[in-house]
Amino acid sequence: MANTAIAAGATARPLKYGSMSRDRRWALRWSYFFLVLFAIFFLMPPIYMLITSLKTSAEISAATNPWWIYNPTLENYIELLTQNHYLTFFRNSAIVSVCVVAVTMVISVIAAFALARMKFWGSATLATGVFLTYLIPETLLFIPLFKMFAWVNETFGIQLMNHWWTLIILYPTLTVPFCTWIMIGYFASIPKELDEAALIDGATWTQTLTKIFIPVALPGIIAATIFAFTVSWAQFLYPLAFTTSATELVLPVGIITTLIKGDVFNWGQIMTGALLGAAPPLVIYAFLMDYYIAGLTAGATKG
Amino acid sequence: MAQVTLRKIVKKYDEVLAVRGIDLDIVDKEFLVLVGPSGCGKSTTLRMIAGLEEISGGDIEIGGHVVNDVPPKDRDIAMVFQNYALYPHMNVYENMSFGLKLKKTPKDEIDRRVKQAAGILDITELLDRKPKQLSGGQRQRVAMGRAIVRDPKVFLFDEPLSNLDAKLRVQMRTEIKKVHQKVRTTTVYVTHDQIEAMTLADRVVVMNAGLIEQVGTPNDLYHSPATKFVAGFIGSPAMNFIPCQLEQAAGALSVRLSDKLSFPVPSDRTARYASHAGKANLVLGLRPEHIAETRPHTEANQHDFDMMIDVDEPMGMETLIYFTIGGADVCGRVNPNAGAMSGKAMKLRADLSNMHLIDDSTGKVL
Numbered sequence: 310m311a312n313t314a315i316a317a318g319a320t321a322r323p324l325k326y327g328s329m330s331r332d333r334r335w336a337l338r339w340s341y342f343f344l345v346l347f348a349i350f351f352l353m354p355p356i357y358m359l360i361t362s363l364k365t366s367a368e369i370s371a372a373t374n375p376w377w378i379y380n381p382t383l384e385n386y387i388e389l390l391t392q393n394h395y396l397t398f399f400r401n402s403a404i405v406s407v408c409v410v411a412v413t414m415v416i417s418v419i420a421a422f423a424l425a426r427m428k429f430w431g432s433a434t435l436a437t438g439v440f441l442t443y444l445i446p447e448t449l450l451f452i453p454l455f456k457m458f459a460w461v462n463e464t465f466g467i468q469l470m471n472h473w474w475t476l477i478i479l480y481p482t483l484t485v486p487f488c489t490w491i492m493i494g495y496f497a498s499i500p501k502e503l504d505e506a507a508l509i510d511g512a513t514w515t516q517t518l519t520k521i522f523i524p525v526a527l528p529g530i531i532a533a534t535i536f537a538f539t540v541s542w543a544q545f546l547y548p549l550a551f552t553t554s555a556t557e558l559v560l561p562v563g564i565i566t567t568l569i570k571g572d573v574f575n576w577g578q579i580m581t582g583a584l585l586g587a588a589p590p591l592v593i594y595a596f597l598m599d600y601y602i603a604g605l606t607a608g609a610t611k612g
Numbered sequence: 613m614a615q616v617t618l619r620k621i622v623k624k625y626d627e628v629l630a631v632r633g634i635d636l637d638i639v640d641k642e643f644l645v646l647v648g649p650s651g652c653g654k655s656t657t658l659r660m661i662a663g664l665e666e667i668s669g670g671d672i673e674i675g676g677h678v679v680n681d682v683p684p685k686d687r688d689i690a691m692v693f694q695n696y697a698l699y700p701h702m703n704v705y706e707n708m709s710f711g712l713k714l715k716k717t718p719k720d721e722i723d724r725r726v727k728q729a730a731g732i733l734d735i736t737e738l739l740d741r742k743p744k745q746l747s748g749g750q751r752q753r754v755a756m757g758r759a760i761v762r763d764p765k766v767f768l769f770d771e772p773l774s775n776l777d778a779k780l781r782v783q784m785r786t787e788i789k790k791v792h793q794k795v796r797t798t799t800v801y802v803t804h805d806q807i808e809a810m811t812l813a814d815r816v817v818v819m820n821a822g823l824i825e826q827v828g829t830p831n832d833l834y835h836s837p838a839t840k841f842v843a844g845f846i847g848s849p850a851m852n853f854i855p856c857q858l859e860q861a862a863g864a865l866s867v868r869l870s871d872k873l874s875f876p877v878p879s880d881r882t883a884r885y886a887s888h889a890g891k892a893n894l895v896l897g898l899r900p901e902h903i904a905e906t907r908p909h910t911e912a913n914q915h916d917f918d919m920m921i922d923v924d925e926p927m928g929m930e931t932l933i934y935f936t937i938g939g940a941d942v943c944g945r946v947n948p949n950a951g952a953m954s955g956k957a958m959k960l961r962a963d964l965s966n967m968h969l970i971d972d973s974t975g976k977v978l
Contacts, residue, residue: 502697505664510711510762511685520710524701 355584362386362581369576385581394555395582398563401473402542403589405559408477409541410534413484417533420485421492422518426504436493443486450482451550458551473557476548480541488533495529496522531597542590560586614675614688614765614798615640616661622669623656623822630656632822633670638800643792645801647809648819648845655770657819658802662691662768675765690759691768694775696751698743698758704730705739708757722761729760732794733787749780756788760795767792769801773808785811806846810834818842835966840895840975843968849900849932852942853970856896860889867896867969870938875964878913885969888978897968897977900932903944905952906959913965924952933958 361369363381373379389395423429424436458469469475499522507517523530548562555567564582568575616638623631631653638644646654659665661672663684671678679687690711698707705726712722730736733753743751752772759767772788773781789812792799803809809816810830818825818833818841825845826838837843843851857868858877865877865885877885888894906916925932926948933944933952944960946952969978 500695500697502693502695503699505662505684506691506693506697506699506758507710508664509662509684509689509691510758511714512710516714521699525699527701 355587358580358584361576362584364577366575366577385577386585389578389581389585394563394567397556398558398560399586401558401563402560402586405473405476405480406538406541406589409480409484410537412477413481413488413537414530414534416481416485417488417492418523418530419518420489421496422514422522424489425493425496426522427514439486439493440490443490447483447546451547454479454482455550470551471553471557473552473559475551476541476544476559479547479551480544483544484537484540488537491533491536492526492529495526499525535593535597538593539590542586615673616766616798616800617673618657618661618670619673620670621657621660621667621672623653623660623665624668629822631660634819634822634824636817636824636827638798640798641796643789643799643801643812643814644817645803645809645813645815646817646819647803647806648825650804651821652819653822654802654804654819658768658770658800661766661800662689663687664691688765689768690762690764690766691770692752692755692759692772694771696743696755696775698751698754700743703740703742704735704746704754704757707743707754708761711758711762725761725763726757729757732760732791733757748776749784752776752784753787756791760791763797765798767797767799767801769799771803772801773803773805781808788812807848810846816846818845820845837897837968837977839977840897840970840972843897843970843977847899849943849945851968852896852898852900852903852940854896854898854937854940854942855972856894856969858885858889858891858894858969860886865889867894867964867967869896873917873937875915875962878964878967881967881969885978888969888971891971893972895970895972897970898942898962898964899966900943900945902963902966903942904961904963905946905950906961910961911963914961914963916959916961918957919960920957921952921954924954933960 357375360376360378362385363378363383365380365382365384368378368380420439424432424439458475462468462470469478503521503525504517507521512520543561544559545561548559552558552562555563558566560582564579564586568579568582616636618634618636620633620635621631622629622633634653634657646657648654656665660667661674663679663682667680672680674687674689699710702710708726708729709722712725717725726739727736730739733756735750735753735757738746738750738754743754746754752775755772769788773784776784785808788801792812801809801812810833813830815827816830816833817827820841826833826842828836830846833842833846837846837851840853844853854869859866859868859874865882866874867877868874910916919935919937921933921935923934925934928948930945931948931950931952933946935942935944946958946960950958952958970976971978
């Protein structure tokens with residue numbers, strides 16, 4: 310097919326004049342090839358999950374073709390959605406994520422504005438410090454956090470362990486540094502004259518932030534929001550370490566702790582739970598994708 | 613009444629002195645232009661008046677009140693920036709009304725003022741467009757509109773035309789002058805372009821290395837520069853500087869440019885220059901238009917001489933010629949029909965009635 314396309318072009322006009330479009334056609338062909346390759350590679354696991362979620366436990370463990378469903382059933386879905394635990398996990402996850410996104414964005418937008426614009430003593434060092442905080446792996450953080458929680462309990466008598474809302478305090482340690490960093494970069498790309506103009510127009514710092522910076526930096530804010538949501542929705546280590554009771558768990562931990570009993574893996578429900586759990590980020594991505602891409606490429610060219 | 617007064621204004625960045633103690637009185641309704649090469653402190657001075665930079669020393673008064681510690685919004689000024697600085701997410705109307713809204717001006721008053729300013733600037737039909745849908749000239753108009761609606765005591769312009777192409781720049785220059793004639797607000801305008809300075813200003817302030825070289829009307833600066841810097845900065849092509857000696861013989865003074873070339877000093881200048889005879893480091897300053905082709909009729913202080921032309925540049929209405937005297941490059945302006953040609957000798961005429969004698973060691977015009 311590829312050859313016929315070139316041959317057709319050749320009859321229409323001498324080939325040497327069409328070298329640009331010929332190059333482009335080849336580039337496109339390679340692009341499609343790799344895009345399809347990657348699409349298959351990345352879609353394989355979710356498709357496998359979908360297929361498995363529609364099988365009975367017996368069929369999953371039977372030695373049949375894993376890519377084919379012989380007796381499709383919605384049993385896993387019905388069981389999971391009528392079970393109290395799963396809905397509790399879902400609710401916990403949703404509340405935690407929404408709160409974390411709100412807390413993160415409030416802190417990081419204000420922090421980034423201060424660090425990017427209000428030149429004060431040590432602001433540059435602080436900005437670098439914020440980024441370095443992000444580079445510390447979370448696995449190193451949870452033992453000191455344990456110690457801190459124990460101290461809080463001893464000193465103030467507040468038990469922070471084993472509560473889903475504790476995660477609202479914990480997750481921002483992961484999301485705030487990175488979101489602040491994104492927002493510093495985004496705010497820095499806004500020309501300085503814009504806040505000077507606002508200053509002369511009579512805006513206070515707060516008005517400059519809310520009426521000029523936030524609307525102008527909206528794509529960046531949306532990118533940061535998506536990041537914060539994804540991190541808190543998918544976070545596994547902290548809830549695993551800090552929550553234990555079934556009513557306090559969030560989705561990622563809840564699924565594996567309640568659906569793996571001893572050495573019995575309820576694969577059908579695990580896959581169903583994971584698949585349903587992946588839906589909210591998917592929906593959010595779909596809605597905000599255009600903004601997200603605009604946010605990622607901002608700063609590449611000065612806009 | 614909105615006069616602006618600067619008293620011994622100093623600006624220090626760490627250890628670098630950007631502005632080194634300047635005094636300036638800007639009278640009410642005046643259009644004052646600060647001009648100078650980049651890094652001369654003109655923008656810093658403007659930003660200090662605006663309150664965007666803190667002053668390191670001295671006093672700034674606007675309308676008779678010291679405003680050293682007054683924030684920009686309370687100084688009652690409006691500023692137009694080089695890159696327009698329009699709020700990209702607001703349309704033209706919102707851009708222009710933003711300041712008034714923050715001041716909680718009544719809606720109908722805002723509407724009246726915005727429409728009036730839009731009328732002055734001829735942007736009424738653009739009011740609901742976003743800045744990105746406007747051309748450079750239109751954006752600059754909106755930026756000016758934003759300044760006008762606030763009806764401030766002082767307009768500050770920071771190189772507002774530098775981002776426009778040459779043709780539009782000339783057009784907007786006229787526009788700015790027209791607007792000033794209509795609204796008569798005290799204006800401080802910063803530019804590095806001496807033509808812009810000359811054409812717009814009531815008075816021009818020439819700055820160099822953080823100091824004021826000279827303040828005066830455009831004609832003052834052109835015809836009676838105080839320093840070599842001003843003499844060279846104002847005027848295009850720039851004034852010729854030719855090293856010379858001042859010779860006194862039999863009560864008459866003459867400037868000697870080379871072994872062969874010497875011109876008598878005009879009689880009305882003899883008294884002024886007499887004490888400098890024989891001094892070293894003297895420079896003759898003569899504008900290109902005072903070196904032209906020879907003509908049949910000779911007036912006082914005009915002297916003919918022969919010169920080999922190095923380069924000729926026809927401009928249409930005139931031809932620029934370049935030659936060297938005693939190692940110094942000299943430019944003259946001759947009639948396009950005078951037959952100037954590179955590599956050919958030509959009879960020229962120097963008009964010394966507008967000569968300047970400069971002491972090169974102090975940079976002062978004598």
